[in-house]
Amino acid sequence: MISLSSPLWGLGLHTTSSQLGLSLSDFSTETATQTWNLDRQLSNYLHQYLQEFIQPKSWQDFRFIAVAKGPGSFTSNRIGIVAARTLAQQLNLPLFGISSLAAFAWFNKKYYGIDEPIFVQMKASRGQFYGGIYCQNKQENGLDIIVDDTVMEPELWNKKLEDLNLSCQPLITPSNLGMTASSVLELAYYQWQQGKCPHWSEVIPFYGMSVV
Structure with missing residues (x-):
């Protein structure tokens, strides 16, 4: 120990x-x-x-x-x-x-303000994609989760963004x-x-x- x-x-x-x-x-x-x-x-x-x-x-x-x-x-x-x-x-x-989506959001946090949504997107199979929406917390020592990691069809993700009244562009993960x-x-x-x-x-x- x-x-x-x-x-x-x-x-x-x-x-x-x-x-x-x-x-x-x-x-x-x-x-x-x-x-x-x-x-x-x-x-x-x-x-x-x-x-x-x-x-x-x-x-x-x-x-x-x-x-x-x-x-x-x-x-x-x-x-x-x-x-x-x-x-x-x-x-x-x-x-x-x-x-891994949250880590990529944190890696790019300098491009976003406090409480600004960070929408991370990763290609999945069958035309779907993984996604998660985060923001830096006010203490700047981590992320608050707006939408937890999940996998959806593109149209369902668009509806989710509309329901949340979010217009953020996705931050697409590299290979x-x-x-x-x-x-x-x-x-x-x-x-x-x-x-x-x-x-x-x-x-x-x-x-x-x-x-x-």
């Missing part, structure tokens, strides 16, 4: 796209983020790159882990969640599951999202500051459907 007097380090993983992203920070003086375009090689290299990335730190230096929970690629999403859950279980650490691992970690840190301490078993992938 890590003492509360130990230096605060967090570790973030993002595997929901073809790009692996890892980030670590002490949220004061040091932050590092690195990406690898692995595509189908994710399962072969994830643990190797994790071990290399955290050096010279050891696993015992971390106080919590954060992982992007989707939406995104079905297989790579699951691989990242399993790896993060295993680490959190073995190290007895809290595990924060962060929406590579590993670069937002730092945002996954930051959003988890703000929850950590609020005293949240989620058990690893609470984090499951989000696929936009009833699959776990």
Whole structure:
């Protein structure tokens, strides 16, 4: 068990796209983020790159882990969640599951004002798309959810926007999202500051459907 007097380090993983992203920070003086375009090689290299990335730190230096929970690629999403859950279980650490849409919204927050809706859109299958609508909270230490992550037909999303009287243009996610691992970690840190301490078993992938 890590003492509360130990230096605060967090570790973030993002595997929901073809790009692996890892980030670590002490949220004061040091932050590092690195990406690898692995595509189908994710399962072969994830643990190797994790071990290399955290050096010279050891696993015992971390106080919590954060992982992007989707939406995104079905297989790579699951691989990242399993790896993060295993680490959190073995190290007895809290595990924060962060929406990949929310992380992308946070990554682009500088382009939006406080309380300004950030509508994030990601392509899904069968002509549908994933979407979530957020805004920076007044404390500037996280996001408030206007519409939680879901998957819909385009016409239903248009109706949702009309019902909410929102005219915001969608912020469309790129094919590579590993670069937002730092945002996954930051959003988890703000929850950590609020005293949240989620058990690893609470984090499951989000696929936009009833699959776990």
